Amino acid sequence: MDRNTFTGLFLIMIVFAGSFYFFKPSEAEIKKEQQRISADSARKAGVTPDSIAAPLAAAAPALDSAALKGPFGANLTGEQSTSVLENEKLKLTFTNKGGKLLSVEVKNEKTYKGDPLILFQGDQNKFGLNLNIGGKITSTNDLYFAATKSSATSMTMRATYGAGKYVEYVYNLKPKSNNIDFNINLNGLNQVIQGNSISLNWETVLLEQEKSVKNEQRYSAPYYKYAEKNPDHIGTDKDVKEELTEGKIEWIAFKQHFYSGVLIPKDGFQKGDLEVKVSTEPGKVKWYGANMQLPFNQLASQNYAMSFYFGNNKFSELKSQGHEIEKLVEMGYWPIKYINRFVVLPVFNFLEGFGWNYGLIILVLTILLKVVLSPLTYKSYVSMAKMRILKPEMDEIKAKVGDDNPTLLQQEYLKLYKQVGVNPLGGCLPMVLQLPIVMAFFFFFPNLFELRGESFLWMNDLSTYDEFVKFGFTIPFIGDHLSLMCVLMTISTLIYTYYNNQISGATGQMKYIGYIMPIIFLGVLNDYPAGLNYYYFLANMLTFGQQFLIKKMVNDDKIHAILKENKTKPKEEKKKSKFQSRLDDYMRQQQQTKIQTKKNK
Incomplete structure (x- = not known):
């Protein structure tokens, strides 16, 4: 390759890079195309907005009436309200709709713009159980829980199925800590919940915290750890969904560039799946979704003990949590990570x-x-x-x-x-x-x-x-x-x-x-x-x-x-290595081929 050839290839590379940039579709064009594809798929399936809306509108009164008399009927309607738990490091806002965390603010930290650092907030975030009752899936995210705040750092959320039968979430924020003890209590629901497992659903939208959303997306990913294995993660640069079926899952983490939310079940999850979608909306980084399976043994009182960590990704801070959570900090590949x-x-x-x-x-x-x-x-x-x-x-x-x-x-x-x-x-x-x-x-x-x-x-x-x-x-x-x-x-x-x-x-x-x-x-x-x-x-x-x-x-x-x-100086003859012998033989053959070619000409 001479200088002219190299220069030509370099210019071709610049032309390709420029063409990809100038001719790529805009975000509006991409969104429009996605909507067109969705509409085409719906039309081929014979589904139209009218075909969906009309039956639902007609059945709505009867459905509401029947639903109020069914499972968790008293908890299907209500007014949304919020409660707050806080210590020196965290401010947690809960909502009675779903009995879940509505937002998490890390105190004494600011976004790049100087605003309070909130890991997630809003109704786009979900956290609850999917229960198989009567052959239908009931999501606790749709229920209105009764909230009882026992102290400045403790709260109980309860949704009642019937007399002596309920789903209860107990949150206990530790003092001067980024950790929250979390307990799920299922009381009297044996023979009500069908199957030998229940599903825990956790979804959240990461909010932009840093100057460069591109870098935040580059270093953000859902992580997980199988028992007896090293932590791993799914895609950082594209939409990915992955089934986790290779063993008991020790923890899952919704990692952002410099902050994370980690869920650690005491006895692990049986299996599950993780999903990530890269966001194109301003102020948002990614959407994460997790569906984890917990064993249900048909006991009259079933308890699941867990803990949350919401805080920074400082190596020493994560290491203090145990469970190899410090490996959320990307140190590179072998041998770089050991260095x-x-x-x-x-x-x-x-x-x-x-x-x-x-x-x-x-x-x-x-x-x-x-x-x-x-x-x-x-x-x-x-x-x-x-x-x-x-x-x-x-x-x-x-x-x-x-x-x-x-x-x-x-x-x-x-x-x-x-x-x-x-x-x-x-x-x-x-x-x-x-x-x-x-x-x-x-x-x-x-x-x-x-x-x-x-x-x-x-x-x-x-x-x-x-x-x-x-x-x-x-x-x-x-x-x-x-x-x-x-x-x-x-x-x-x-x-x-x-x-x-x-x-x-x-x-x-x-x-x-x-x-x-x-x-x-x-x-x-x-x-x-x-x-x-x-x-x-x-x-x-x-x-x-x-x-x-x-x-x-x-x-x-x-x-x-x-x-x-x-x-x-006289040179000592050393025994040639196999590689050196092969190299000499190759060069000798090349030389003979060159001579033979000249003779033939």
Whole structure:
């Protein structure tokens, strides 16, 4: 691939990206198309609004009359009212309609706009039982419960089926805690409820809390944990529904970027399903739905003990809950998650103990990282210096062999490397070894609750992007803003790339490819947290400084002398590995094929 080919492919990529952006349908067009599809489906099924409304309207009086005499008849009608439980950390608003939580406010926390931080609220949120009574499903979400507030932190909700028969929810908010004890009591409903299980339904709409709804959607997902297994989650970027049938379910969690609601049953759920839908409505992030199965043993008094956690996603706070709930904090994949959990996080917590500004903590953390990796940086620099010093001899070999015989050219290069004792991959391997650590921070900073709302220099919030320029419109690949720290990170990467090219002696196509990646990173990281871009900026500058010092320490003339001396030393014959033998055989075959082709011509 020469420079012209590469440039052409790059331009084609830009054209494709632009076409996807400019020709994509608007949200209004998508909604209209969805409505059209739904209408077509209904028409094919022979269902029309009139065919539904007329029978229902005619049957409504009779239905209401019969229903009032049926199961939970006294609880089918009523006036909605609310009650409040609160402590130092939570304010919980309950409604008698469904006997459920209507809203949860996390005290002492604010949204990005400065409003009270409310995890969910409104009638779109459901929490209740689906009971099979007389072959029909009765949802407690439709019942009006009788509310009894026994104290400032305790409340009982009861829906009566008949004399001595009722469904009861008991809520107990613990003092100075984000936890709520929750008990379901089914009294006298044996032989009334059919089947050996009941279904617990929980649905909620996540409200926008952060500056970037795109990032909130990226890091929000319903989680679950099977007993004896690691927690897992379903889709973060699309609508997904998943059946959970692989064993007892220890807990489920409706996780948002920096806050979560977790439901922990004492004895676990038998099975269930989780569903997520990405919201396109302003102010809303996602819709979550869960249907969990609980065993019903036909006892006269059946009790289900559970607990809720409503609070932040700080690793230490979640870990204190037990049940491996701290794994809601995404630390990356293997081995990255182990680097973050057992190395980066403990060091970060140690530095946090000094009470420093988080910008200073990130600086010290980056310096410590560079000190630990300095041996690899030194080895990489020396290896690249050797390759640069060998370049004149490699050019001579290239001139002698010619460009039309790449197989023979590589053989001659390998002979030279062997003579002078140089590993051509010596500069790459140390960089590859550092890559998991560099990638670890890509997951660490965006999921670090401690950075939320923390400012440093011009960055008002290290957990989100800093708006240097607000465009007022969306630019393909960049977005609707420009992050100053991301721009500084990109400039530092370009400077580092230029300096690295001087060290390695890169020429031709490879020289220019290095400058394209920083531009790509500008588009990718422009929407990422300022704390992450700040770390990459510091890492670039410190690496640049390290290489500047190493350059002062390393003498090219001495390296050249050592390489010449290695040429004169007798080389011990080592047994070739199977891979090396196969490589030599392949190159020999390629060379013979090349010669035979020339003869045939």
